[in-house]
Amino acid sequence: MGQPLALKATNITKRFPGVIANNKVDFTLRKGEIHALLGENGAGKSTLMNVIYGLYSPDEGEIYLDGDQIGELRKVEIKNPHDAIHMGIGMVHQHFMLVPVFTVTENIILGHEVTSGPTLDLSKARKQIKQLSEDYGLEADPDAVVEDLPVGVQQRVEILKALYRQARILVLDEPTAVLTPQEAEDLFQVMEQLTNRGVSIIFITHKLKEVLAVADRITVMRRGEVVGTTTPAETSEQDLAAMMVGRDVLLQVEKGPAKAGKPELEVHNLNVHDERGVDVVRGVSFEVQAGEILGVAGVQGNGQTELVEALTGLRSFQADRVELGGENIPQSNPRALLELGLAHIPEDRHKHGLVLPYSIADNEVLNTYYQPPYARGLQRNWDAVYENAENLIKRFDVRAPNPLVPVGNLSGGNQQKVIVARELSRPVKLLIANQPTRGLDVGSIEYIHSQIVEMRDKGVAVLLVSAELDEILSLSDRIAVMYQGEIVAIMKTEDASREELGLLMAGSSEDEPSQDERQSRDVDASQALEQVEG
């Protein structure tokens, strides 16, 4: 069976009050392999890793690490992270454990300081870290302050931190969730290099494409149990999704042809400034018809966020004409817009979609609490609020024990369902959905996609903004591409190809560019293509 084992966990059971987070889980990690651990939110991946990292002690089960002799395994007890570090297990948390105001060097040596006498020896530490980054091909300036570094580099610092502690087993907890596609690509190369040097990697994720691209073996978990272990060669996205969710999943959205009606949203020559007064949306014109989905594709940061903010009343704008259902939309007045028939699924559900400490019931009436039946004069009608939440929880399949649970306690997928329930249960004319499935697992993505299509079929105009080209292609009836604040093309989905969209997203257009402009665009375009294909 190939390489010897680096880690073996047998029969791990961990119970929390009311739930069995891990039920008789077996897991093995071979030396120098990338072992993907796949599962939906709440499937027990993190619990298993926390057991291996010493944050939880298992109720049952044993953990073995490789011994001094080849092929020999010894049983270990990992009581706390300190033990785990000592035994060569390193973990890169999803939320980085770095002190933002410290330099790279200070962060890496923290807890394992290099000293001469009582004094910190930073120059010696710096040399060691330089050496380490050269050995593993992980570039990072030891003197840079961490908060000034891009996220991808911060992650590299986290990996260096583990290697500095001589980690032979590296646990990466959803490492690509915070990365751009390009940064993710870099990370995969780094992972490759690490395994070449004998480091074994446990890669936790719920992104199927990544798993198939980088993993040597894949273990799928569902509801606290291991469903199976397989290899990329033996499986497909479809199979993995089915293993994760426990039933067949529609990765491709099923939808009939659009029955587009009259234009619901009309935008003519829209301009938006950002905080620094820079034009971030420039002369944008388009319309969305009732009963169609217009997808806005583009690399993040090309004005999509500001476009949505302007159309939802969160940012002021200049335009010749912006009409919703034939009426001019008001400037910076979200409530008036909502009353005109706007539904908005915001980009950042924690910041703009929900009040996390509030209950589900309160969150479901955030934009209607002042209207009957939820208000009687100045008083709130608590019964109506509660009943509304109960209905929505049932109808939109929100997994929560009751409507009084704070939404902050729900998983990401269920939080998004709370927003979708609130926005789609009202009579609306226009739905603006910005990154509606970011960070969600396949089951939730499938559900939210089906809801968006259902709205379209009911005759709602849908404006969908997404950085995921797959999402745009599978949902949209027409596609608009944004590049540097302008809409550079609008086309029907059946006329669009990934390659063409990729080029457009990178700013390459039909007209004749000058020589060096063309060169720089070619570089951009090839990067965008990589993103599209990755």
Place this chain on the structure above:
Amino acid sequence: METTLDSRSPTSLERFIARWRTWIIIGIGVTALVIWSYVYNPVVTEAVLSSTVRQATPLVLGALCGLLGERAGVINIGIEGQMLMSAFTGFLANVYTGNLFVAVLVGVLTGALLGLLLAFMSVTLKIDQIIGGTVINILALGLSGYFYTAGLTTRGKLQAFTLGPLADIPLIGPVLFDNPPITYATIVLVFLVHYVLFHTRWGLRTRAVGEHPRAADTVGINVYLVRYANVIAGGAIAGLAGAFLTLEAVGSFERAMTNGRGFVALAVMIFGKWTPIGSWGAALLFGLASAMQTQLQFGGEINIPHQFIGMLPYLLTIVVLAGFGGRARPPAADGVPYEKE
């Protein structure tokens, strides 16, 4: 691969200048003023500067106490109470034993004990730290007020001594090197705390705990221990400030004699951007304001009601806290109790 920074990160000198620009300007201004004044009237200048150092001493000590706690993530607004209580116990110890050294020790221990109390309330019980500090202030005011009986006097107080030839340097000599022991100890402490905080393992861990306690925890640092130790050490330093008031500066005790110095010390700490040497500079500036106040009141050269002149140090506090000198950033986890998972 392209994600590394293209622009080089600023050198440490550039960062230092950017951070302390206001301070450098104030420093140059004050120094120029002092030199000019010394040429014009050396006797008064020397007197004012000596007074500055004396006034600054309890403020630096208070600020050191505050910043040790806050660097580890515990806000200490009980400095006032720690000073007052230590001033009182130090005073009593001197009255009953007649030994100044024992009296100082008692004051320091009292401060440390109140530090322990604050640490217990804020780290273990996770009480709101502002309330914890307020408890200490009220406790000290009440206890010292209740047990103080008028008519007690100390048996002597700490005397100034010169540090050999250093005292012969013009201006600086008499101001810095002809002082009583706690004033010298304060100067030593400023540099000692600076060294510990920025050049030792303990300091690195303390700052990590104040910025991102979970990160510190995941690399095996005992967050609670670090917080306890720093808050207790801070309390001891505040205790020294209390001892300074009764045993070195005044020689007797009065009710509420700290007179807001513990709070001004917090302003000093903020003005000094949570650094010992910065706090020292800030304390000297506040001390100068107090010394000028006295000088102006008795000098009689300027015709302003003394109540207004008396406001000078407090006005300076308001200006500082209103954000003059650039917004300084407190440690990120300052005032947030740490919960282990």
